Amino acid sequence: MPGRSVSRVLHQHPRLRLGGLLSLPGLWLVVAYLGSLAAMFVTAVWTTDTFTGEIIRQFTWENFQTLLSDSVYRTVALRSLGVAAAVTVVDALIALPIAFYMAKVAGSRARQVMVVAILTPLWASYLVKAYSWRIMLGDNGAINWALGPFGIHGPGYGLVATVLTLAYLWLPFMILPVYAGLERVPDSLLEASSDLGASSTRTFRSIVMPLLFPALVAGSIFTFSLSLGDYITVKIVGGATQLFANVIYDNIVTANNLPFAAAAATFPVLAMVIYLLLVRRTGALDNL
Structure with missing residues (x-):
């Protein structure tokens, strides 16, 4: 059976099993890091209402223009x-x-x-x-x-x-x-x-x-x-x-x-x- 073959291989080669376990936290860290960067870049193209302080979720380069022009x-x-x-x-x-x-x-x-x-x-x-x-x-x-x-x-x-x-x-x-x-x-x-x-x-x-x-x-x-x-x-x-x-x-x-x-x-x-x-x-x- 294929499942038994995989189990036998993992049993005979514990490094493969350990590598798979270690790759999961590493993958989660990559996803969390890239996800936070993506969220930051998305937020950067929004603006804030100067009167209410609420975030206006509309695409604009205004923030970057201010950073570059000032x-x-x-x-x-x-x-x-x-x-x-x-x-x-x-x-x-x-x-x-x-x-x-x-x-x-x-x-x-x-x-x-x-x-x-x-x-x-x-x-x-x-x-x-x-x-x-x-x-x-x-x-x-x-x-x-x-x-x-x-x-x-x-x-x-x-x-x-x-x-x-x-x-x-x-x-x-x-x-x-x-x-x-x-x-x-x-x-x-x-x-x-x-x-x-x-x-x-x-x-x-x-x-x-x-x-x-x-x-x-x-x-x-x-x-x-x-x-x-x-x-x-x-x-x-x-x-x-x-x-x-x-x-x-x-x-x-x-x-x-x-x-x-x-x-x-x-x-x-x-x-x-x-x-x-x-x-x-x-x-x-x-x-x-």
């Missing part, structure tokens, strides 16, 4: 991209030496301690970490206290504070992929480069970086996307600074304009799609 939204969009890019660069510069020390210099015990130290902040509350930076960046905070004797004043609240806080929050998401990528670099390659007379700088530039590029790309996807969609940190340490995620949040909570918020939410989605397409052209995703 210079304020273009400025906020460029600022958001700049902050996301700055956070990614800062995290990469910090993660490289830390991950290199963990993978190639530290002993096994020290490596375990460092991995735990990097993962531990992920268990702490997001708000606690963000407000901790607000306290440190304040006029009477630790940063001004440390820089005061040198006649230097801290950055205070604003774009710099936002970049610093976001870079701290997302740093583990950059260190771990880079560390995993460095662990896959054979020590024999580094030894061969040294034997051939290459300097440490030349070895890092010509051997380590090409092999490490996919790991850096993986980390940048996390830091760039998380920074682009963050709206809480800028409210805590950003002062009067606004990012595009705040435009979305304010139109949902304050203005009660869901269609315009949905239209604004297409910006980070399109930005990440373009970013992933550019990354794909480099071939880095094929080597992850």
Whole structure:
């Protein structure tokens, strides 16, 4: 019987049975994610009655025209991209030496301690970490206290504070992929480069970086996307600074304009799609 044959195959190959079970939650997540995106795009082409606040379910490009024509939204969009890019660069510069020390210099015990130290902040509350930076960046905070004797004043609240806080929050998401990528670099390659007379700088530039590029790309996807969609940190340490995620949040909570918020939410989605397409052209995703 065909049914008994299928049962026999599943019994003999439990991986097939497990794969089928695991594919169901994955399929549900895909359907839910794509469904929510579709609902967002549909809502984006509706409008809101300015008098009653009710949603008018008629097709219109009015929300997108406002976003494209108003210079304020273009400025906020460029600022958001700049902050996301700055956070990614800062995290990469910090993660490289830390991950290199963990993978190639530290002993096994020290490596375990460092991995735990990097993962531990992920268990702490997001708000606690963000407000901790607000306290440190304040006029009477630790940063001004440390820089005061040198006649230097801290950055205070604003774009710099936002970049610093976001870079701290997302740093583990950059260190771990880079560390995993460095662990896959054979020590024999580094030894061969040294034997051939290459300097440490030349070895890092010509051997380590090409092999490490996919790991850096993986980390940048996390830091760039998380920074682009963050709206809480800028409210805590950003002062009067606004990012595009705040435009979305304010139109949902304050203005009660869901269609315009949905239209604004297409910006980070399109930005990440373009970013992933550019990354794909480099071939880095094929080597992850």
